[in-house]
Amino acid sequence: MKYIKICVVFCAIVSCFTLKLKAQDVPQVNITSVVYDDKGKPVSGVLVSGNEGKTVAYTDNAGKFSITVPANSVLVLTGKGFRIQTLRATAIPASISLSVENGSEEEVYLPFRKIQKQDVPGAISILNPDTYIDRDFNLNVEGGMNGRVAGLLWSNNIWGLENAIVMIDGVRREFNDITLNEVEQISVLKGVNAVALYGSQAAKGIIFITTKKGVANGRKIGVRVNTGVATPSELPNYLNSADYMTLYNEARRNDGLADLYSATTIQNHRTGNTFRFPSVDYYSSQYLKKYQNFTNANAEFSGGNSNARFYSNVGWSNSTTLLNIGEGKNENDNRLNVRGNVDLKLNDKISSSVYVSAIFNESRRARGNYWGNAASLLPNRFTPLIPIDLISPNDKVSLGIANASRNLIDGKYLLGGLQSFQTNPIADLYVAGYDINISRVFQVTNEINANLSSVLKGLSFHTLFNLDYANSYLQSINNTYAVYNPIWSATADSLSLSTSQRFGADARPGTQNINNSAQRQNIGFSTWLSYDKTINSNHNISSKLLGYTSSTTVNDIYQPITNSHLGLQVGYNYKHKYWADFSGAYVNSTKLPDGNRTGFSLTMSVGWLVSGENFLKNSKAVNYLKLSASAGILSTDLDIADYYLYNDIYQRGGFFTWNDGVAGQNQTTTSRFGASPNLSFPQRKELNATLEGALFNNLLTFQTTYFRTQMAGLLTQRFSQYPNYFNSFIPFTNYNTNQRTGFDLMLNIDKKFGDVQLNVGAVATYSQSKVIKRDELFLDDYQNRTGKPADAIFGLVNDGFFMDQNDINSSPRQLFSEVKPGDIKYVDQNGDNVIDARDEVMIGRFIAPFTYGINFTVGYKNFSLFVLGTGNNGANGITNNNYYWVSGDLKYSEVVNNRWTEATKATATYPRLSSQQNNNNFRNSDFWLYKTDRFNLSKVQLTYNFSNRILRSAFVKDLVVYVSGANLYTFSQNRKILELSVASTPQFRNYNIGIRAKF
Numbered sequence: 001m002k003y004i005k006i007c008v009v010f011c012a013i014v015s016c017f018t019l020k021l022k023a024q025d026v027p028q029v030n031i032t033s034v035v036y037d038d039k040g041k042p043v044s045g046v047l048v049s050g051n052e053g054k055t056v057a058y059t060d061n062a063g064k065f066s067i068t069v070p071a072n073s074v075l076v077l078t079g080k081g082f083r084i085q086t087l088r089a090t091a092i093p094a095s096i097s098l099s100v101e102n103g104s105e106e107e108v109y110l111p112f113r114k115i116q117k118q119d120v121p122g123a124i125s126i127l128n129p130d131t132y133i134d135r136d137f138n139l140n141v142e143g144g145m146n147g148r149v150a151g152l153l154w155s156n157n158i159w160g161l162e163n164a165i166v167m168i169d170g171v172r173r174e175f176n177d178i179t180l181n182e183v184e185q186i187s188v189l190k191g192v193n194a195v196a197l198y199g200s201q202a203a204k205g206i207i208f209i210t211t212k213k214g215v216a217n218g219r220k221i222g223v224r225v226n227t228g229v230a231t232p233s234e235l236p237n238y239l240n241s242a243d244y245m246t247l248y249n250e251a252r253r254n255d256g257l258a259d260l261y262s263a264t265t266i267q268n269h270r271t272g273n274t275f276r277f278p279s280v281d282y283y284s285s286q287y288l289k290k291y292q293n294f295t296n297a298n299a300e301f302s303g304g305n306s307n308a309r310f311y312s313n314v315g316w317s318n319s320t321t322l323l324n325i326g327e328g329k330n331e332n333d334n335r336l337n338v339r340g341n342v343d344l345k346l347n348d349k350i351s352s353s354v355y356v357s358a359i360f361n362e363s364r365r366a367r368g369n370y371w372g373n374a375a376s377l378l379p380n381r382f383t384p385l386i387p388i389d390l391i392s393p394n395d396k397v398s399l400g401i402a403n404a405s406r407n408l409i410d411g412k413y414l415l416g417g418l419q420s421f422q423t424n425p426i427a428d429l430y431v432a433g434y435d436i437n438i439s440r441v442f443q444v445t446n447e448i449n450a451n452l453s454s455v456l457k458g459l460s461f462h463t464l465f466n467l468d469y470a471n472s473y474l475q476s477i478n479n480t481y482a483v484y485n486p487i488w489s490a491t492a493d494s495l496s497l498s499t500s501q502r503f504g505a506d507a508r509p510g511t512q513n514i515n516n517s518a519q520r521q522n523i524g525f526s527t528w529l530s531y532d533k534t535i536n537s538n539h540n541i542s543s544k545l546l547g548y549t550s551s552t553t554v555n556d557i558y559q560p561i562t563n564s565h566l567g568l569q570v571g572y573n574y575k576h577k578y579w580a581d582f583s584g585a586y587v588n589s590t591k592l593p594d595g596n597r598t599g600f601s602l603t604m605s606v607g608w609l610v611s612g613e614n615f616l617k618n619s620k621a622v623n624y625l626k627l628s629a630s631a632g633i634l635s636t637d638l639d640i641a642d643y644y645l646y647n648d649i650y651q652r653g654g655f656f657t658w659n660d661g662v663a664g665q666n667q668t669t670t671s672r673f674g675a676s677p678n679l680s681f682p683q684r685k686e687l688n689a690t691l692e693g694a695l696f697n698n699l700l701t702f703q704t705t706y707f708r709t710q711m712a713g714l715l716t717q718r719f720s721q722y723p724n725y726f727n728s729f730i731p732f733t734n735y736n737t738n739q740r741t742g743f744d745l746m747l748n749i750d751k752k753f754g755d756v757q758l759n760v761g762a763v764a765t766y767s768q769s770k771v772i773k774r775d776e777l778f779l780d781d782y783q784n785r786t787g788k789p790a791d792a793i794f795g796l797v798n799d800g801f802f803m804d805q806n807d808i809n810s811s812p813r814q815l816f817s818e819v820k821p822g823d824i825k826y827v828d829q830n831g832d833n834v835i836d837a838r839d840e841v842m843i844g845r846f847i848a849p850f851t852y853g854i855n856f857t858v859g860y861k862n863f864s865l866f867v868l869g870t871g872n873n874g875a876n877g878i879t880n881n882n883y884y885w886v887s888g889d890l891k892y893s894e895v896v897n898n899r900w901t902e903a904t905k906a907t908a909t910y911p912r913l914s915s916q917q918n919n920n921n922f923r924n925s926d927f928w929l930y931k932t933d934r935f936n937l938s939k940v941q942l943t944y945n946f947s948n949r950i951l952r953s954a955f956v957k958d959l960v961v962y963v964s965g966a967n968l969y970t971f972s973q974n975r976k977i978l979e980l981s982v983a984s985t986p987q988f989r990n991y992n993i994g995i996r997a998k999f
Contacts, residue, residue: 027071029089035063035077035096043098046079058218060957109185109210111170111197112462112528112544112569118576119540121605122628122690123191123705125149125746129183134960135857135866135943137226137994139296139317141209143966144180146938147853147870149188150703150744150763156207158190159707160740160767160847161684163638164205165198169355169445171466171524172201172550172563177359177441181224181298182313182339184212190705190744192686193605193630196583199548199565200601203636203684211355213341214302214309221999224298228992229291232322233967234979235986236883237894241279241380242270244892250901251913254820269380273493275390278383282374282425287325292988294319304343311341322986326429327366336360349451359441367435367478368428375882375983377425378891384426385413386486390495398497406506407431407481417483419503424483433477441470458533458541466524466550474516480507517555524550528567540576544569559643564588579607579628589637592679593646599681603632611693625693635681639714645732648675673717676731682713704745710772712737720777736774738790742767742849757859764852780830782841793844793876795924796835797827801900801911817919822900822912824921843926844876848933864943871935878928883982885922887914934972940965958998966990 035043042063049056057067069075073089082098106117108126117126129144138144142155155175156164165172187208189195195202239247245261252260269277296317304310314337321331339357346352388402389412402408407415407430415427445466452459482504486495528546535541549564565588571581585601607628616622653670692703713734722730744765751758769790778784785792802808802821812828814835819825829839851872858865879885883893900908911921941964967989970979981987 028068029071029073030066030068031075031089031092032064032066033092033094033096035059035065035079035098037082037098043079043082046077046082046098049076049078056217109187109208110189110194111167111206111208112526112546112567113530113542115542116576118609118626119573119579121191121193121579121581121607122630122692123151123189123688123707124194125151125188125190125703127186127188129180129186133180134945134962134996135864136855136868136939136941137224137962137964137992137996138180139226141175141178141180141183141186141207144183145186145188145207147855147868148761148763150746151190151705151765152188153765153767153847153851156205158188158205159709159742159744159765160769161204161709161711164207165201166207166209167198168209169211170447170464170526171443171445171468172522173443173468175207177357177443178209178211178339179298179315179337181300181315182211182337183209185210191605191630191688191690191707192632192634192684192709193581193583193603196585196601196603196632196634197544197546197567197569199563199567199585200587200589200634200636200638200681201563203634203638211339211341212300212302212311212313213343213353214304214311216304216306216309219303220301222300222996223999224994224996225295226297226992226994227293227295228990229293230319230988230990231291232986233970233989234976234981235283236375236980236982238281238283238375238379239892239894239896240270240281241277241378242266244379245269247892247896247899247913248889248915251915254822254912255915257915275383275385275387276488276493276495278380280377280379280381280384282370282377285324287328287426288322289324292320292322294990307345309343311339313337313339321365323366323370323429325426326431327434328370328429330434331365332363334360334362349454351449353445353447353449355443355445355447357441357443359439361437361439361441363437365435365437366429367432367476368423368425370425370428371985372983373423373425373428376891377421378889381421382418382424382483382485383416384424385409386416386484386495387413390493391497392494395496398495401497401499401502405482406508414497415481415483416485417503418485422483422503424481427481427483431479431481433479436475437472438475439470439472441468443468456531458531460530460532461527462530463527464525466522468520468522470520472516472518473514476513476515478511478513479509480505482506519555520552522550522552524548538575540573542569542571559590562590573607575612577609577612579605581605581630583632585634587635587681589640589681591637591640591643591645592681593677596646596678596680599635601632601634601636603630603634605630620697621695623694623696623698625691627689627691629687629689631687632685634684634686636684637681639682639711641715645673645715646676646679649673671728674729674731676733679715679732680713680734682711682715682734685710685712699749699751701748701750702746704743706743708739708741710737710739712772714738716775718775720775737772739770739772740767740790741770755861757857757864759855759857759859761855762853764850766850768849769847780838782829783838788842789845789847791846792842793846793878793924793929794840795843795878795926795929796840797829797843798925798927799825799827801825801905801908803905814920816923817917819920820912821902822905822908823918824911824925824927826925840924843924844929846875846877848872848875850874853938862945864945866939866941866943867937868939869935870938871933873933875932876929877932877977878924879930879977880922880924880928881982883980884928887918887922888916930974930977932972932974932978934970934975934978936970937968938966940968956997956999958996960996962994962996964992964994966992 035046037043044059044063046059048065048067057065059065069089071089075087075089077085079098085098107114108117108120127148145152151159153160158164166175168178189206189208195206198206245266249259249261269279298315300313302311317335319333323331337359341355343353344351391398391402402414405414409430415424417424448463450461452461482502484497485501487498488495526546526548528544531543533541546567552561566586569583573579583603587601588598607626609626610616611622611625649672650669651672653668655665655667657665686709688705688707690705694701714736715732715734716736717730717732718735719730746763748761771785771788771790774785776784802819802823802825804821808819811825812833812835814826826835826839828835829841853870855868882890884895886892886896895910896913898909900912941962943960943962946959972978979987
């Protein structure tokens with residue numbers, strides 16, 4: 001398989017072998033040779049050993065080794081994933097080719113065990129970042145998985161189930177607790193059988209991350225540095241003051257009101273003094289940079305011997321923001337992460353591993369909400385900065401007021417504002433102070449492994465303990481400021497100031513505030529007995545009995561988050577050709593009532609190595625073919641939103657008086673919901689089947705999984721079963737059921753043409769959701785959610801615009817608000833001649849059923865070009881934020897340019913403008929629906945690997961340089977909508993240059 005050929009090169013580095021050669025009084029032979037794989041690539045980390053003497057050699061990064069052995073010794077070349085090759089010392093060729101072992105010796109990390117890849121059950125995807133990080137560098141793990149894992153819709157959404165957990169070294173953690181540089185392997189566990197041993201918490205899948213470990217009998221030092229810029233993908237485009245005022249007058253006329261702005265005022269804002277007649281664009285280069293910077297660096301060290309190995313990693317990253325004035329220039333994010341892993345062999349029976357990680361984050365921001373204000377403040381509302389040089393030298397009063405200000409910007413400007421708008425986003429950046437959000441994460445994991453073969457051969461005992469602690473707090477300097485509304489001369493662009501037009505006060509207390517402190521502590525412990533035995537070289541038995549518990553406490557929250565369960569796994573395979581595995585758990589939840597707090601999870605998996613049968617064993621077309629299937633039921637409390645949902649819960653209500661309002665005010669007690677003593681676990685019920693293989697001398701590798709999974713017994717309040725007056729007493733019950741059906745697919749083609757190495761990979765996932773059972777009581781069947789996608793969008797169906805009053809009179813009556821020509825007309829679904837909520841139907845779905853990724857790598861000598869594209873099809877979105885839904889006195893964006901008017905009624909794509917709240921036009925309907933179909937040019941990277949010939953005498957043993965771009969372009973008919981962020985930080989395109997060296 002292709003992954004085997006690539007991964008073994010790096011996995012072999014971490015192999016630990018012991019060689020004992022007996023010295024002989026015979027002539028010595030000096031041997032120098034190079035080891036290649038069957039594709040002609042030098043293989044590093046291969047152990048060269050003999051049957052005599054004490055000499056050991058490893059191939060270096062160029063596949064080269066030198067060794068001195070007694071004459072006629074037999075040398076053994078051993079590398080993980082390669083067939084063992086024996087050679088006599090007197091006949092060693094200058095170059096040696098190792099072939100890949102069918103079935104692969106690659107080791108895969110799974111919950112509570114490490115097994116050979118050939119024995120991995122289906123519905124699991126494996127990534128080894130070291131095999132591709134040089135040609136596709138990503139700092140974060142999510143980026144490193146993007147477009148590479150079949151079944152992964154986005155970072156932690158497997159098959160559409162959402163909320164898969166992240167396990168790092170067997171402990172539940174988060175993506176931001178680790179960088180891709182620190183990762184040895186990522187196992188994406190999708191099927192029920194693969195996740196059952198982690199109990200209730202793992203019912204939506206697991207991203208199982210294993211960190212790097214030290215190398216025995218060898219030292220490794222690596223350094224990586226990256227720097228680059230990020231530019232906004234798309235910025236909002238709002239109308240200037242003159243255009244806004246012109247259209248706002250039109251909106252008022254549409255409502256039968258008089259114009260608010262005169263033609264002279266509009267013209268002044270178009271061509272006049274910009275301080276007196278402001279037209280502020282908060283997205284202009286006056287306030288924003290064209291790009292922001294980022295830099296990250298990483299160093300890793302490893303080494304040790306057969307008794308103690310260590311790995312350490314130190315990383316730092318920094319990024320700035322787009323803001324280009326005042327405190328905005330100082331905005332940045334800093335992260336320092338330190339990881340140390342130590343593996344100790346205490347004696348022949350006991351070993352221990354200690355993993356320690358510390359993460360320090362500081363994020364500095366100006367006070368205020370710049371992006372929110374930029375998207376809401378009208379361009380003509382006020383001028384942010386008032387130049388004092390427009391004050392007449394003879395106006396001593398105004399000059400005195402100006403000079404008395406403690407916030408005179410650059411000695412030239414006062415801060416502008418109004419009594420109704422005393423928050424000025426530009427003033428916030430200059431004088432309001434700053435916030436520094438500081439967080440610290442400290443994580444310790446200890447694993448102890450004891451070989452109990454003296455008690456029973458194949459028996460071992462293991463424990464895993466973790467203590468994670470995180471805290472954060474906000475450190476801030478909080479200043480206040482006064483804003484001024486200047487008095488302008490009637491005949492000239494000069495101004496004066498009055499204390500009556502000053503609002504607020506200047507204050508710089510100089511006090512550093514500490515608040516918003518938070519602490520989070522996670523303590524976990526698991527212990528398990530393992531029994532692994534091979535009988536007569538054919539019968540392979542594995543079993544585990546484990547206990548797991550964890551508790552997470554958060555400050556100010558009384559109820560800790562707990563997980564505890566017992567697990568059992570029993571597996572058998574015959575000649576690594578036929579597999580059967582049972583995995584189950586006895587789970588516990590404190591979210592359920594006494595008597596129902598425990599439940600069972602039972603799963604079964606079977607597998608068959610088809611290529612091991614005689615009819616395919618010697619096939620030239622089929623190198624590897626395996627079929628597996630699993631089924632099971634997982635009990636989980638992940639979809640139980642809160643604690644104590646099984647109890648009668650009461651709360652404080654409104655106030656009441658008595659004696660005709662004369663007697664005092666008393667607060668009522670009201671019910672939130674009734675008791676449900678029989679509440680039980682929701683369950684994930686699943687059947688899946690996987691086919692994987694390698695064809696045509698490993699030219700093509702593939703894996704595909706079909707899945708059918710239900711989340712049954714989801715909690716709901718069955719309002720349809722009770723009268724309206726009983727609504728506040730309705731209990732929660734296990735009733736709702738959702739189903740997802742689909743498949744995922746991974747394909748990979750690897751081929752060499754002379755000096756050209758070509759690799760093409762593709763992943764795809766199709767996941768169709770369906771509501772199987774839902775508590776609902778709609779008058780019209782077409783509004784029922786049952787039978788429709790779980791992410792269905794419901795809304796009205798539009799029928800264009802009302803063209804005139806006759807059109808309105810002859811159409812069904814729309815009840816949402818008064819309608820006029822230019823308003824949206826809706827379809828009457830039930831024929832009652834009234835448009836209301838009963839006319840809402842399914843108009844789309846939010847989650848794309850089809851997602852895919854395509855990656856392409858072409859290498860020529862020392863150059864390689866990597867291209868990654870990702871996409872999705874079949875989903876919709878609704879443009880329902882204030883950039884698109886513009887009414888009242890909201891800020892106008894460019895979308896209103898295509899509004900309905902009498903002159904544009906035949907071509908308009910936007911309803912008429914209104915200065916009032918328009919509940920008819922701005923509601924969910926297919927008028928605002930858009931397709932989210934897209935293809936993203938997610939990554940392009942060009943890499944150059946300096947040859948060992950160049951570095952032969954250099955201190956640096958391996959050197960790689962690269963340039964890359966990420967999130968480069970979105971191909972979609974709705975690109976601007978998809979790439980636009982409103983009232984928040986923009987989306988970015990990233991351009992990076994990096995270097996990686998090994999010593």
